[in-house]
Amino acid sequence: MTKEVCSNIGLWLLFTLLLSNYVADLEASHHVYNRLTQRSNTKSPSVNQPYRTGYHFQPPKNWMNDPNGPMIYKGIYHLFYQWNPKGAVWGNIVWAHSTSTDLINWDPHPPAIFPSEPFDINGCWSGSVTILPDGKPVILYTGIDPKNQQVQNIAEPKDLSDPYLVEWKKSPLNPLMAPDAVNGINASSFRDPTTAWLGHDKKWRVIIGSKIHRRGLAITYTSKDFLKWEKSPEPLHYDDGSGMWECPDFFPVTRFGSKGVETSSFGEPNEVLKHVLKISLDDTKHDYYTVGTYDRVGDKFVPDKGFKMDGTAPRYDYGKYYASKTFYDSAKNRRVLWGWTNESSSVEDDVEKGWSGIQTIPRKIWLDRSGKQLIQWPVREVERLRTKQVNLRNKVLNSRSRLEVYGVTAAQADVEVLFKVRNLEKADVMKASWTDPQLMCSQMNVSVKSGLGPFGLMVLASKNLEEYTSVYFRIFKAHQNSNKYVVLMCSDQSRSSLEEDNDKTTYGAFVDINPHQPLSLRALIDHSVVESFGGKGRACITSRVYPKLAIGKNSHLFAFNYGSQTVDVLSLSAWSMKSAQIS
Numbered sequence: 001m002t003k004e005v006c007s008n009i010g011l012w013l014l015f016t017l018l019l020s021n022y023v024a025d026l027e028a029s030h031h032v033y034n035r036l037t038q039r040s041n042t043k044s045p046s047v048n049q050p051y052r053t054g055y056h057f058q059p060p061k062n063w064m065n066d067p068n069g070p071m072i073y074k075g076i077y078h079l080f081y082q083w084n085p086k087g088a089v090w091g092n093i094v095w096a097h098s099t100s101t102d103l104i105n106w107d108p109h110p111p112a113i114f115p116s117e118p119f120d121i122n123g124c125w126s127g128s129v130t131i132l133p134d135g136k137p138v139i140l141y142t143g144i145d146p147k148n149q150q151v152q153n154i155a156e157p158k159d160l161s162d163p164y165l166v167e168w169k170k171s172p173l174n175p176l177m178a179p180d181a182v183n184g185i186n187a188s189s190f191r192d193p194t195t196a197w198l199g200h201d202k203k204w205r206v207i208i209g210s211k212i213h214r215r216g217l218a219i220t221y222t223s224k225d226f227l228k229w230e231k232s233p234e235p236l237h238y239d240d241g242s243g244m245w246e247c248p249d250f251f252p253v254t255r256f257g258s259k260g261v262e263t264s265s266f267g268e269p270n271e272v273l274k275h276v277l278k279i280s281l282d283d284t285k286h287d288y289y290t291v292g293t294y295d296r297v298g299d300k301f302v303p304d305k306g307f308k309m310d311g312t313a314p315r316y317d318y319g320k321y322y323a324s325k326t327f328y329d330s331a332k333n334r335r336v337l338w339g340w341t342n343e344s345s346s347v348e349d350d351v352e353k354g355w356s357g358i359q360t361i362p363r364k365i366w367l368d369r370s371g372k373q374l375i376q377w378p379v380r381e382v383e384r385l386r387t388k389q390v391n392l393r394n395k396v397l398n399s400r401s402r403l404e405v406y407g408v409t410a411a412q413a414d415v416e417v418l419f420k421v422r423n424l425e426k427a428d429v430m431k432a433s434w435t436d437p438q439l440m441c442s443q444m445n446v447s448v449k450s451g452l453g454p455f456g457l458m459v460l461a462s463k464n465l466e467e468y469t470s471v472y473f474r475i476f477k478a479h480q481n482s483n484k485y486v487v488l489m490c491s492d493q494s495r496s497s498l499e500e501d502n503d504k505t506t507y508g509a510f511v512d513i514n515p516h517q518p519l520s521l522r523a524l525i526d527h528s529v530v531e532s533f534g535g536k537g538r539a540c541i542t543s544r545v546y547p548k549l550a551i552g553k554n555s556h557l558f559a560f561n562y563g564s565q566t567v568d569v570l571s572l573s574a575w576s577m578k579s580a581q582i583s
């Protein structure tokens with residue numbers, strides 16, 4: 001045999017070995033998937049798994065992080081998400097896939113995209129779906145190549161007549177966008193393409209999160225055909241010092257009203273549009289947004305006065321909430337927001353329970369009348385899970401009092417309450433140093449009495465209050481003799497569990513509401529998650545808690561007022577929630 005033949009046979013053997021390894025891996029991954037999907041999660045969490053959710057989306061098993069490519073296609077909602085088929089910690093990332101007709105009940109499908117080609121062999125990371133003008137959905141996602149460089153790839157459905165879009169094929173033209181010596185892109189910080197939009201010149205635009213040194217930026221690419229992409233000389237936006245911008249999202253909102261706007265829309269005649277840029281800051285692991293104007297010709301995002309796109313910007317959620325993504329729901333003419341909430345338990349506990357990560361209930365999102373902030377509210381469909389209802393009207397909460405709400409499954413509930421404070425003039429005065437709401441909430445925990453507050457809800461509480469999570473308000477005068485007020489909302493997890501190992505950080509946010517009006521608070525309680533909405537969705541706080549005693553039927557719900565002034569509960573409605581079908 002000649003040397004050449006030998007080396008050809010060698011190459012062939014190597015290729016066959018690699019191929020068979022890959023096929024074995026793929027089969028293993030499908031086998032894992034098939035086994036997983038035979039297990040049902042339609043029942044309430046069991047004694048052995050007290051922290052699995054009843055109606056928040058989670059896979060049957062293993063690690064989940066970012067929501068990817070949410071969309072509606074032929075009347076079916078699709079959610080893809082970052083999933084590890086092999087364990088409860090991050091790694092081996094594929095695009096898992098589920099579909100739904102109502103955003104609440106979900107059917108699983110095999111992973112839509114998994115590592116298979118050099119351009120994504122080390123991972124299929126986050127990305128988005130764009131619906132092309134002919135109705136075809138395409139995925140842009142980040143692939144990790146053999147050199148661990150981050151590159152952008154495209155995939156499209158194999159069969160457009162299948163509303164479930166079960167199978168996806170990757171383009172042989174991949175990668176479509178890659179770092180190189182000419183473009184100078186940081187190869188380890190170039191990821192998470194957004195939904196693309198059509199510009200004034202009929203060219204597509206997409207932004208990709210990146211960083212150069214400490215400058216966080218959204219790199220813009222343009223394309224005529226969605227396949228050949230050209231890097232724009234200038235980013236859509238950047239901020240020096242903020243670090244890596246992960247999972248950017250960029251979308252229009254109507255200036256007035258709550259209807260959603262399609263991502264490429266220029267608006268109806270006479271309609272004023274604003275744009276929202278959201279970034280997930282790798283440094284802080286929070287999602288920040290800025291409202292502003294999109295200069296279509298210069299391809300620049302210009303934040304409105306008072307906004308800066310960095311860690312001082314407002315947040316979607318002041319608790320645990322990251323890597324969120326919106327989509328335009330053409331069936332209901334609304335924009336819907338998905339966000340990932342990770343665990344507060346230790347990695348050892350996650351491995352033991354066999355899973356990690358949930359998605360929050362999808363939220364409708366729109367611009368407040370003030371134009372200064374976004375409003376979020378759980379999609380109406382979640383209300384279909386409401387069963388037994390308990391109503392309280394016009395109850396008085398004297399100083400240092402509690403009111404137990406009986407008759408609902410307190411570990412799996414939806415609660416809406418309207419408080420009215422009586423003596424606003426008794427509010428304490430804000431101190432100049434009180435600029436950080438989270439710090440204020442942690443320094444003044446729930447047992448610290450102030451003029452007005454704390455008053456709110458105690459959820460996932462044990463009978464004798466050895467454990468509870470409190471979500472509450474405090475009201476302060478902005479200045480002495482002022483008739484302006486500051487409303488603080490806190491979610492205090494410090495007493496949530498007798499277990500010591502969990503992260504029990506207290507969260508806080510200022511709520512831009514006028515306390516002369518009734519103050520609303522809603523809590524979606526689901527075993528180990530409490531999603532709270534203050535001021536009708538003007539401030540959101542999501543927390544993860546793992547009570548030892550306040551589990552299942554041993555979980556209680558209270559309204560409380562530990563402040564020095566009386567507070568009225570104008571109305572309180574609580575519902576037991578059915579479990580969603582999520583398998």
Ligand SMILES: OC[C@H]1O[C@@](CO)(OC[C@@]2(O[C@H]3O[C@H](CO)[C@@H](O)[C@H](O)[C@H]3O)O[C@H](CO)[C@@H](O)[C@@H]2O)[C@@H](O)[C@@H]1O
Pocket residue numbers: 065066082090093125126127142191192246247282323
């Ligand atoms: O799954 C990859 C996608 O996730 C993102 C944003 O969540 O990047 C995450 C990142 O990894 C860190 O975060 C993981 C959870 O999100 C965490 O468990 C892991 O240990 C962290 O390293 O992925 C890269 C590689 O590790 C890191 O630079 C990111 O922070 C998103 O940007 C990715 O597309």
